Amino acid sequence: MTELRNFLALPYDELEELNLKAKEQRMKRVAADKIQEERLKYLTDEKRIKAVTVLFSDLEGRLHMLDYDKKFLLKSYDNLTFDGSSIRGFTAQRESDLRLYIDWSAFYWGPADIFGPGKVLVFGEVISKEGKHYEADVRGVLKTFSETLHKKEGYTLNAANEIEGFLFKGEDAERRFHDTHAFEYVNTGGYYHSLPGDPLRTFIDTTAEVQRSMGFQNEKDHPEVAPSQFEINYSYGEVVAAADQIQLYKLICRQVATKMGLSASFLPKPVVGVNGSGMHTNVSISKGGKNLFWDPKGEEQLSSFGWSFVDRILTHGNDICLMLNASVNAYRRLDPHFEAPNQIKASPTDRGSMVRIPIGNEKSMRVEVRSVGPDANPYMVMYSVFKTGLHGEIAKIKNLRQAERYLPDNIYTALEHFRLADWTTKLLGADVKGRYADLKQASADRCARLLGTVVKAPEVQFHHDVYNQYLWNQF
Template sequence: MFKSLEEAKKFIEEEDIKMVDFMMIDLNGRWRHLTIPADRFDEDTLRNGIGFDGSNYGFAPVEKSDMVFVPDLSTAYIDPFMEIPTLAMIGDVYVISVPENYRFDQDPRNVAKHAEEYLKNTGIADEMIIGPEFEFHVFDHISYSTEPHQSGFKIDAGQADWNKNDEEDNLGYKMPHKGGYHMAPPQDVLYDFRSRVTMLMENQGIKVKYHHHEVGGPGQLEIEVEFGSVTEMADKTMMTKYLIKNQAIAEGRTATFMPKPLYDEAGNGMHIHMQLFKDGKPLFYDENGYSQLSDTAMYFMGGILKHIKALCAFTNPSTNSFKRLVPGYEAPVTIGFATANRSSVIRIPAYAKDPDKKRFEVRNPDGTCNPYYAYAAILMAGIDGIKNKMDPVEAGFGPYDFNLYTLSDQDKVKIKSLPKTLDEALDELEKDNEFLTESGVFPERLIELWLENKRADTKKHTQMPTPMEFDMYYDL
């Protein structure tokens, strides 16, 4: 939004801004923030930053946790949800040092920027542009408990099929079970909500391609956005989630990007479309290639497919992620590529025919990821594929231009599968991470911290009895 402090100060005065809010991303990909009165925002804020405890963000051990964040003026926006006029901006993390502070290598934005710099330095391309698809649920009620003596959750959505027999406040027109795809009003009661969110996104510079109701009957929605560079789209991913969640709360609802909040309904993915450009020219198009893809595109795919199991530790970093990656719900389970095949982990859209639109999408990621790490990791895998000319056909990854869900058991064993649990994905990352640490893009300490953090999640999850286990085993 701004190129200089003078521009920002002028805007603050003209718009009568009272507060300046600094938004930070922690290790797991959650927003943190700190606010100062607008008249305290000055040159020192940009030069020396604002101190904070990095250990509470998951970044560093307590004995070395004092850090500063420096706001990025280009990310500034007016927060539409604050009662007091507030200008917000994203901050970058720096390590306190003499004579000058320096960028903290584990900072999510630093990792994404470093990956983009590495791409340029290889000479392969000037930039990767990506376009995420945001799938999420909007519910009318959520409650849950994980206490030692009781656990469970309760979700409700007025439009859900399970409310068709409700004797109060029921006008019919419920969304069919697994039948919500592109449904229209009156079943689609969240149409105006999506339009309001779309306008908020547009106001923040996030260009929306379209929005619609998704397959999941009880409030599953999708908003797809136009393409942007890696760090830019990571910023916009965080902003999109912020706008959706806060608009839902403002309307007395609740939004979640959990991959699988409901049993036996479609889950929430975050499919990522991608392209490479150099000197303004697309690198993924070749009219004579498979599905009009160039060798560069095929090698890029080959790198992703080779490292996809390790990538899952960053693109699907929750225990809940792997409850989505199961057959029968339009989510990928096998490692391969194909054209217009939604059962493949990499899908090449058949409708993208023009050279500057030729692309493919990776379908396994979901919204629980830290987008900076996830997008950077995908880019690093693709670069590794190009550098080593990893042909996905020679490696046996396809093309799988048939329904992978309906294969016989005999044929299924011939095709490699995505990890079935977060623990399995973490094991793969532990074995396969050299492609991430090239040029120091992913610091080794960050990978160690990530593994420690996520293993703690899996331990907690596996040790907790679930209601389903009581249903299955209590009487044995």
């Protein structure tokens, strides 16, 4: 029966070529109507495509996917409705109708052996009943912010992320944790060490191949410090594309792991006693091709513009902590015994600092925000970091960059800072801010208030990346 199905399944080198071309169009900001016309023609002409997977993220950053039959999509792409009341943090039941607007620039060809033959992927933007960007769709908020800055100031916001994760034995290891109360390593080789052909190395190699085929432009990959921990690095991109790639990175990792009968986990601290996982967020701003963070005569060769950006991040470090560390489990990672970036200071060398100034040059000079957890909403991370760095306040704290100040060590303190801060209201608006805080409060209240030394089942079970309606109701 299979030989009768003539669905699209392209070699990896062809996929890479198509995805790099689409990435270049996005980078050059080719007009949206031109890209839409090109994509619609492609979908019409390519008979081997059966469905288009539209991706969007909820307020907490959980990725959702809808498969639309290609022929239906071609007729109805400007009127794709869905029920938003089932998405946590979106609309109430009485106002459940939302629309998806296709962002044709964020179009990806995926390998058939990972995503299934005959499918392509595209990111969507959530639109309200009134036809406006839906305020709880932070991707849309970030995109509007980025485009406005480019038009008004000529700024291009650049970001690259170093995303760590763990590979555990068995499928759905996180969802089964409330029964097993343990994660099993697949490898105990340690930093940079994994023998060719062992499960961790095979996983990293396969994931890297998939990323390469999808235009990620890989840089390096390796096992991390903790057992069964990995990191797969790729090049920087414009801020919305960079956040999209974080979502795809985690999706690819999970899909590859599942096909191996394993689980990829992005819990910040799934195992106590070993290093947790971070999502170090490297950011810079360019204008007319010039890196505005570079100054060969500046302190650490960072420009005064760059240092002002850092000072604003430090000023609002506690305000935005909940947006960068979004779960109960994230506060286990902010433990000073494991290179935790929990000090609200900036340093070129101290890895315990929230912000680090890496060695750079005219092209690569950047600021690294180290306190970000890998389970945070990537669009919220990018938006809060860039908007705070550009438009936040600078506190009159003596020696601000090296003052003895620390990030919260538990989610309740982070929630209190978030709720009380005027700055977070300016970032998200009062309504979305309240919804986000309520979601985090609801998860936290299902967990032990004091973390203790053992990972508790509820902090995994009620984690926004893990729960489903069945697990949420086990309370």
